[in-house]
Amino acid sequence: MLRLPRFRYLAPRSLDEAVRLLAEHGPQAMLVAGGTDVYPKMKRRQFGPSVLVGLARVPGLGRVEGDGASGIAIGALSMLSSIATDPMLRKHYPAIPEAAEVISTPPLRNMGTLGGNLCVDTRCTYYDQTYPWRASIDFCLKKDGDTCWVAPGSPRCLAVSSSDLAPVMIALGARYELLGPEGARAIEAEDFYRDDGSAYIAKKPGELLARVRVGPAGGWRSTYAKLRRRGAFDFPVMGAAVAVRVGPNDEIENARIVVGGIASAPVFMEEASRVLAGKRPSETLIREAAALTFRPAKALDNTDLAPLYRKKMVPIFVERCLRKLLL
Ligand SMILES: Cc1cc2nc3c(=O)[nH]c(=O)nc-3n(C[C@H](O)[C@H](O)[C@H](O)COP(=O)(O)OP(=O)(O)OC[C@H]3O[C@@H](n4cnc5c(N)ncnc54)[C@H](O)[C@@H]3O)c2cc1C
Ligand code: SF4
Known part of the structure; x- marks a missing residue:
């Protein structure tokens, strides 16, 4: 049985107190929200904080506010299960509940939060293992070692971004509100993710994610389709998030196609998105557009299912999403 190491758990009652505690304890402290990723990783010694700053008791961040007309703000502590069943989100921002409802399992969705999902660690076959397993290969670049076993010549870790909601937030043009020792700042979801399996988010030390804002939904339609081995539960090994804005004369005014689970950051499919804009939907x-997502999809052999299969599934899933939204 894997056991948790010893640690101190601090329970701040406000965001400011959480930021202060993070600053006070420095690199030995780590944030925890639902703990569905943090605790298993502590048991496997992938994370080794001596202090956990738990956000569970910080009030006011567990709600979805606003509506389709004004835009929305979703608190970082909103539970995945409540996001998945929120009728307003389902009506105006359907890709958000569609992604939330396929994350993990019902008990984990009752613990897991939006903030935890958007900041969740990257994944790799050589990293998501127990300590003895990783020790047997002399660890790897991401944790405790100096070689990347996926690409031994690579100077950086290539672990895969495996959040279901991250590509959706990029497709919807969301902005993240961060709070840290230097105050509050906002960052586009697209700029928050980095193509680096170790430094995979642009969160400065001591910062936390407080809220996610998405603009008014007028004219926008969105959806999410996930590839995984088992339909009951599994991390995404590819996930297509598509948002399109359709004008009154049926013309596509804007399109944003983003694919997760194939690189260290979700991939914005620029060419495919551009080719749709200003045109009327048709089979052709x-x-x-879907075919244009094949070349930029460069899946690696470090997660479940063969990389070429995952690459081939990208245009298929994107086409399914576009058909659902436009035909
Ligand atoms: C069996 C299993 C299956 C899973 N399946 C999926 C899946 O299909 N799809 C998927 O996307 N994920 C999956 N996960 C991963 C995880 O459960 C989810 O991503 C979940 O949403 C994480 O949320 P949490 O609140 O539990 O995060 P935590 O475990 O508490 O934290 C995760 C990370 O986010 C950081 N963090 C948490 N809150 C904040 C905040 N407000 N600001 C800044 N940093 C923060 C933590 O420091 C940590 O690095 C799975 C996990 C398990 C164990
Ligand atoms: S991609 Fe390479 S460095 Fe990163 S976790 Fe996998 S083996 Fe380790």
Whole structure:
């Protein structure tokens, strides 16, 4: 049986107190929200904080505020299960509940939070293992070692971004509100993720994610489709998030296609998104746009299912999403 190491758990009652505690304890402290990723990783010694700053008792961050007309603010502590069943989100921002409802299992969705999902660690076959397993290969670049076993010549870790909600937030043009020792700042979801399996988010030391804002939903339609081995539960090994804004004369005014689970950050499919804009939906246009997602999809052999299969599934999933939204 894997056991948790010893640690201190601090329970701040406000965001400011959480930020102060993080600053006070420095690199030995780590944030925990639902703990569905943090605790298993502590048991496997992938994370080794001596202090956990738990956000569970910070009030006011567990709600979805606003509506489709004004735009929304979702608190970082909102539970995945409440996001998955929120009728307003389902109506105006359907990709958000569609992604939330396929994360993990019901008990984990009752613990896991939006903030934890958007900041969740990257994954790799050589890293998501017990301590003795990782010791047997002399560890790897991401933790305790100096070689990347996926690409031994690589100077950086190539672990995969495996959050279901991150590509959705990029597709919807969301902004993240962060709070840290230097005060509050906002960052576009697209700029928050980095193509680096170790330093995979642009969160400065001591910062926390407080809220996610998405603009008014007028004209926007969105959806999410996830590839995984088992339909009951599994991390995404590819996930397509698509948002399109359709004008009154049926013309596609804007399109944003983002694919997760194939690189260290979600991949914004620029060419495919661009080709849709300003055109009326048709079978031919959808097939053309979907085909353009094949080349930029460069899945690696460090997670479940063969990389070429995952790459081939990208245009298929994108086409399914576009058909659902446009035809
Ligand atoms: C069996 C299993 C299956 C899973 N399946 C999926 C899946 O299909 N899809 C998927 O996306 N995930 C999956 N996960 C991962 C995880 O459960 C989810 O991503 C969940 O949403 C994490 O939320 P949490 O609140 O529990 O995060 P925690 O475990 O508390 O934290 C996760 C990370 O986020 C940081 N963090 C938490 N809150 C904040 C905040 N407000 N600001 C800044 N940093 C913060 C923590 O420091 C930590 O690094 C799975 C996990 C397990 C154990
Ligand atoms: S991609 Fe390389 S460095 Fe990163 S976790 Fe996997 S083996 Fe380790």
